[in-house]
Amino acid sequence: MIAAGLLLLPLLFTFIILVTAGNYSRNIAMIGALGNLALVLFGWMQFDNGTTAQLYLNLMWVPSLGIQFQIGIDGISMILVLLTGFLYPFIIAATPKAEVKHPKSFYALMLTMQLGLMGVFMAGDAFLFYVFYELTLIPVYFICAIWGGERSIPVTLKFFIYTLAGSLFMLVAIIYLYFKTPGNHSFSIESFYHLSLSATEQSWIFWAFFLAFAVKIPIFPFHTWQPDTYTVAPVAGSMLLAGIMLKMGVYGLIRLVLPIVPDGVAAWGNTALVLCIIGIVYASLIAWRQHDLKRIVAYSSMAHVGLIAAGVFALNSYGLQGAMIQMFNHGVNVVAMFLLIDIIERRYQTRWIGELGGIAGQMKRLSVIFMVVMLGSIGLPLTNGFIGEFLLLMGIFSHNGWMSAFAGSTLILGAVYMFRLYRDVFLGEVKDHKITPADTMGWENYLLIPLCIVIIFMGLFPAVLLNVSASAVQHVLDIFNNVNPVVNG
Amino acid sequence: MNTLITLSAAGIVAMIGSVMKSRSWVLPFSIAALIIAGWFAAIEWNQNMILFGAMRMDNFAIAFSVVCFITATFVLIFDHQLNYAKNEHYTEVHAIVLFSLTGVLVMVSFTSLLMLFLGVEILSLSLYVLAGLHKRDLLSNESALKYFLMGSFSTGFLLFGIAMLYGATGSFMVSDIAYYLGLHKAQPEPFVVAGIIMLMIGLLFKVAVAPFHFWTPDVYQGAPTMVTGYMATAGKVAAFAALLRLFQFGLSPAAASYQSLISAVALLTMFIGNISALYQKGIKRMLAYSSIAHAGYLLLALLTAHDITNGTVLFYSIAYSLASLTAFTVVAILQSHKAADDVSAFNGLLKQNPLLALTFAIAMFSLAGIPPAAGFFAKFYIFSAAIREGWTWIVVIAVVNSFISVYYYFRPMIAAFMMKGHETSYTLSIGTQVLLVVLAVLTILIGILPGMLTALI
Numbered sequence A: 001m002i003a004a005g006l007l008l009l010p011l012l013f014t015f016i017i018l019v020t021a022g023n024y025s026r027n028i029a030m031i032g033a034l035g036n037l038a039l040v041l042f043g044w045m046q047f048d049n050g051t052t053a054q055l056y057l058n059l060m061w062v063p064s065l066g067i068q069f070q071i072g073i074d075g076i077s078m079i080l081v082l083l084t085g086f087l088y089p090f091i092i093a094a095t096p097k098a099e100v101k102h103p104k105s106f107y108a109l110m111l112t113m114q115l116g117l118m119g120v121f122m123a124g125d126a127f128l129f130y131v132f133y134e135l136t137l138i139p140v141y142f143i144c145a146i147w148g149g150e151r152s153i154p155v156t157l158k159f160f161i162y163t164l165a166g167s168l169f170m171l172v173a174i175i176y177l178y179f180k181t182p183g184n185h186s187f188s189i190e191s192f193y194h195l196s197l198s199a200t201e202q203s204w205i206f207w208a209f210f211l212a213f214a215v216k217i218p219i220f221p222f223h224t225w226q227p228d229t230y231t232v233a234p235v236a237g238s239m240l241l242a243g244i245m246l247k248m249g250v251y252g253l254i255r256l257v258l259p260i261v262p263d264g265v266a267a268w269g270n271t272a273l274v275l276c277i278i279g280i281v282y283a284s285l286i287a288w289r290q291h292d293l294k295r296i297v298a299y300s301s302m303a304h305v306g307l308i309a310a311g312v313f314a315l316n317s318y319g320l321q322g323a324m325i326q327m328f329n330h331g332v333n334v335v336a337m338f339l340l341i342d343i344i345e346r347r348y349q350t351r352w353i354g355e356l357g358g359i360a361g362q363m364k365r366l367s368v369i370f371m372v373v374m375l376g377s378i379g380l381p382l383t384n385g386f387i388g389e390f391l392l393l394m395g396i397f398s399h400n401g402w403m404s405a406f407a408g409s410t411l412i413l414g415a416v417y418m419f420r421l422y423r424d425v426f427l428g429e430v431k432d433h434k435i436t437p438a439d440t441m442g443w444e445n446y447l448l449i450p451l452c453i454v455i456i457f458m459g460l461f462p463a464v465l466l467n468v469s470a471s472a473v474q475h476v477l478d479i480f481n482n483v484n485p486v487v488n489g
Numbered sequence B: 001m002n003t004l005i006t007l008s009a010a011g012i013v014a015m016i017g018s019v020m021k022s023r024s025w026v027l028p029f030s031i032a033a034l035i036i037a038g039w040f041a042a043i044e045w046n047q048n049m050i051l052f053g054a055m056r057m058d059n060f061a062i063a064f065s066v067v068c069f070i071t072a073t074f075v076l077i078f079d080h081q082l083n084y085a086k087n088e089h090y091t092e093v094h095a096i097v098l099f100s101l102t103g104v105l106v107m108v109s110f111t112s113l114l115m116l117f118l119g120v121e122i123l124s125l126s127l128y129v130l131a132g133l134h135k136r137d138l139l140s141n142e143s144a145l146k147y148f149l150m151g152s153f154s155t156g157f158l159l160f161g162i163a164m165l166y167g168a169t170g171s172f173m174v175s176d177i178a179y180y181l182g183l184h185k186a187q188p189e190p191f192v193v194a195g196i197i198m199l200m201i202g203l204l205f206k207v208a209v210a211p212f213h214f215w216t217p218d219v220y221q222g223a224p225t226m227v228t229g230y231m232a233t234a235g236k237v238a239a240f241a242a243l244l245r246l247f248q249f250g251l252s253p254a255a256a257s258y259q260s261l262i263s264a265v266a267l268l269t270m271f272i273g274n275i276s277a278l279y280q281k282g283i284k285r286m287l288a289y290s291s292i293a294h295a296g297y298l299l300l301a302l303l304t305a306h307d308i309t310n311g312t313v314l315f316y317s318i319a320y321s322l323a324s325l326t327a328f329t330v331v332a333i334l335q336s337h338k339a340a341d342d343v344s345a346f347n348g349l350l351k352q353n354p355l356l357a358l359t360f361a362i363a364m365f366s367l368a369g370i371p372p373a374a375g376f377f378a379k380f381y382i383f384s385a386a387i388r389e390g391w392t393w394i395v396v397i398a399v400v401n402s403f404i405s406v407y408y409y410f411r412p413m414i415a416a417f418m419m420k421g422h423e424t425s426y427t428l429s430i431g432t433q434v435l436l437v438v439l440a441v442l443t444i445l446i447g448i449l450p451g452m453l454t455a456l457i
Helices: A002-019 A022-046 A075-093 A103-122 A126-135 A137-147 A152-180 A189-193 A199-216 A226-232 A235-245 A247-260 A262-288 A293-313 A317-348 A364-378 A384-399 A401-426 A442-460 A463-483 B002-019 B026-042 B059-083 B090-109 B113-131 B138-169 B174-183 B190-207 B215-222 B225-278 B283-303 B307-337 B354-368 B374-388 B392-418 B430-448
Strands: A054-062 A067-073 B049-051 B055-057
Touching: A002 A022, A002 A054, A002 A067, A002 A103, A022 A054, A022 A075, A022 A103, A067 A075, A067 A103, A067 A126, A075 A103, A075 A235, A075 A247, A075 A317, A075 A442, A075 A463, A103 A126, A103 A137, A103 A235, A103 A247, A126 A137, A126 A152, A126 A189, A126 A247, A137 A152, A137 A235, A137 B392, A152 A199, A152 A226, A152 B374, A152 B392, A189 A247, A199 A247, A199 A262, A226 A235, A226 A293, A235 A247, A235 A293, A235 A317, A247 A262, A247 A293, A247 A317, A247 A463, A262 A293, A262 A401, A262 A463, A293 A317, A293 A384, A293 A401, A317 A364, A317 A384, A317 A442, A317 A463, A364 A384, A364 A401, A364 A442, A384 A401, A384 A442, B002 B026, B002 B090, B026 B059, B026 B090, B055 B059, B055 B090, B059 B090, B059 B225, B059 B307, B059 B430, B090 B113, B090 B225, B113 B138, B113 B190, B113 B225, B138 B174, B138 B190, B138 B215, B174 B225, B190 B225, B215 B225, B215 B283, B225 B283, B225 B307, B225 B392, B283 B307, B283 B374, B283 B392, B307 B354, B307 B374, B307 B430, B354 B374, B354 B392, B354 B430, B374 B392, B374 B430
Parallel strands: none
Antiparallel strands: A054 A067, B049 B055
């Protein structure tokens, strides 16, 4: 029932926002997000780290087609549900109250988005998964297009069409699999795991799914929507996209692709891996040459998530466990990063590196916090990024040494562009002497300090999360290997 | 039977009424007539009655005709709200719509090809007249003339096809034709195949699929907007029901001879509809091409024509009608306030009237097939049926088309939500507001709980 609560709570609060006056919307949304976080934490306490879905709910939705409203949480879902629950209060708080026009619609859309995200991570029925997957598109589209910056309309339309295009192929694959299930047919993901499909069928289905998830992640060359969208989106939109939404793609790979089409993965996994690695190197190099802070984070995020996806295609427990924990950590880091950039932009009215400099002298607290977040995102030991990237690279290394060498270049390049950014923006001379901004203030500290604590805590005790997903990840690998003993054997 | 009598009698009364120059009673009268007709149809559920050996009131016929009755009700009420004062032929519209519904009823229940022909003609003639309703407007005249010429042309094909099939099989009865085709399944005579193709061409003209679609954009644009709404919904639904009935009960034994043709036509229609819609400036023309594209998706159902498909097509018809009615009504309201017919008419609509903007957005989401709007399940059912029958490749192409369509469905929405517009204010009557809300709520409700509807069929 906790799973149901995680969906009902955002729905309930969306309605409350819609019927109350706009002045209260932000507070109501915050209460909803905190309530959801409390429920997530309560669920986590009840959770026994097993392989099967827990805290579940199962209702018939469209009986004639065997579509079930089936939701539950296993180890893999748990981490992403935790991520969503944890980040949401930060994302809602990220924009100052005065800056949101039409607060009612904005916060209602934010909570609808949470409903969709939670649904994706908990769905046990492929059809339901698809519906939630699409449902997330609508609110985030409006959030980015209406509250976004210049050129937000064409950019977000491109984003919308790209992601919709990807997922429609997934729909075809899901319907195809549905008709392959025996008897009365079922959309249950579990029943898809037991299908025996020919190698050709698996290849087609692999690509249909891969396309949907690759656009979302985004994997090279399906990424072209991403940097523009991150740049024009309002800070909350960028946080939603980078922090949580693109994890839907990785989650889909682990939940659907690996166990359902193992032969397809065996045949095409290396191709996908190579694409991921090209994306990693490419995005890191481009990030190096950017002058807009948001674009640097956008490309660095593409590199980091490319590494996560590469870890999934390493097809071993190191890679998958690395992907799981890194999804959480990347979410935390990227949200913190966007928050910091937003604060800088609000103080100096610019995101251009060329116009910034010497912030460390003016805003000491901000620069320390920025350093912590940056080290986390580079993956320095004792910060949260370390263990994830370490496991990912280990996973890729045991799959193929050369590939791990290329993938590992992201660590070096990441350090290069991040330190360059820090040098140019925080050190040196102050560029604009007219502005002497105040350091981080009340609400900003309340947001940034918990994020820093999580960054360091997860660096010291990664086992807290690793234990949650371990057995579920092993379960996925067992399904993958049993059906296809040749690979990885 | 009672349904047919009710509709024609009501049509005659309304017609006589138009001579008397009093009009306030017409709307309640037509609605009452439609409710009674619907009720007479509904009580025949599961009875499978045969009328004169030429019509069969089965559940298929009842379901489709009731959908058209409901659509007509909406159209008449909206027309009343928008045009009551201005339209000098207000009463005639009601009479013609009621008459046209008898055509619809015949089209969805025929068992003889002659009845099919009659039904098609009754409906078409009514629509020709409605298209030319604004007799002092050149576009409206052009629309009616074009529709009439093209329609008569297609009737020729239809008749020719019927004659050929009669020549080959010696009967107008659909069941006899099916029996004959079953016997000669292995090698159907060229004569029969030619007849089937002629018949198909005649009907495909009516549903406006490529390459027989050229009349649609001009006719849709020129006709008064609520009439366009009626053509695009009830007119199309009835024609599709007739096609489905013909293929399912009559021609399916000869499926091998026409399936490749249908699949080619479906592909062509989807691409022509969607790609042309991308380039339209006028909203009505855009919606016209979008309706062509939707006919393309619906044709996939004919590839899989059997019992289960009926529900699929019905669901699609309902979802599509709800969305189209909403869209055309919003366009009609905008047009009644300003002359512009292009996307810029929507600029800033959200501020000017949130209800119009939101209901229009829901309609566009539904037409684009994005959950949780009803259009999503509509497409889902059609695509599922096609995949089940092994037409996966066509579904992949349909899917490609679906996301081409997103682009043009989003344009007016973007204008409405994100562009700045003039300070126009729209005053809507309570009735219009309520009906728009009803349409939008139904669209979402059916999208979330499609089982409610499918359980009925």
